Amino acid sequence: MERLYLEDLAPGQVYRSGRRVVTAAEITAFAAAYDPQPFHLDAEAARDTLFGGLAASGWHTAALTMRLQVEGEFRLAGGLIGAGMDELRWPRPVRPGDELRTETEILEVRPSRSRPEQGLVKARTTTFNQKNEPVQVLVANLLVPRHPAEEPPSGLSACRS
């Protein structure tokens, strides 16, 4: 698959990912390592909490979203490197058995003034469950390299220097 450079991106473009089912075992394993709270660890304990049942940690949803993106259509030259996020929301929890996918819409494309070899791309990635309900909205600023200029033939290059 071709990698995308700054010149390939324009506002309004949408890039999609494949799909991935999240299991209860994955939810509780992630939680045990990184977010050991009752509503992420145990279905019984989760029942009487705000979530009303086992729910994935938001950071698990974010990590799964990253995996979907790395393997999806939005493959940037130089990799997916976030310079910072403007927004990160979890409008509803991810439940055991949910099947996730992502859509990434390009919002802005700006060449860098200080670093001519790259630019900054603002993109909104929405993660959906199998009912097409958004479970995460992320607005990220990504570092994207410009397409390398064609190398001049070595003879010409020597004349120019």
Add this chain to the structure above:
Amino acid sequence: MERLYLEDLAPGQVYRSGRRVVTAAEITAFAAAYDPQPFHLDAEAARDTLFGGLAASGWHTAALTMRLQVEGEFRLAGGLIGAGMDELRWPRPVRPGDELRTETEILEVRPSRSRPEQGLVKARTTTFNQKNEPVQVLVANLLVPRHPAEEPPSGLSACRS
């Protein structure tokens, strides 16, 4: 340890966490599961990238920050539940051997108008490495329950209804 309610929180308060060392094995295991890009997977391959060496996925840093917080001083009644993030930045990469800790500063405390039993707290959590350099800045809006009112004696309660 006492759990914190909305009434216990005020702007300017700072809550701290313990410390945790991040190993190269953890960095590459997280990356293999959630962010399989060369600069997170392999020290050799990472050398010629923007990172100049193996670096933890930003989502790994975020997940480790959550773990430090769940086990730190900032223990909210009802748990640490993010309604949404206003900002998430990774000013510098986390490297193998880095020792992380967090500081959470309360920025705003607002009772909810629609749900009198809870409020919204805006807090900035900065994750530092062992050189006291920030590796992550997160501004989160958290759902925090109000302290439950004292139950009136059952006789009085019956009179009022």
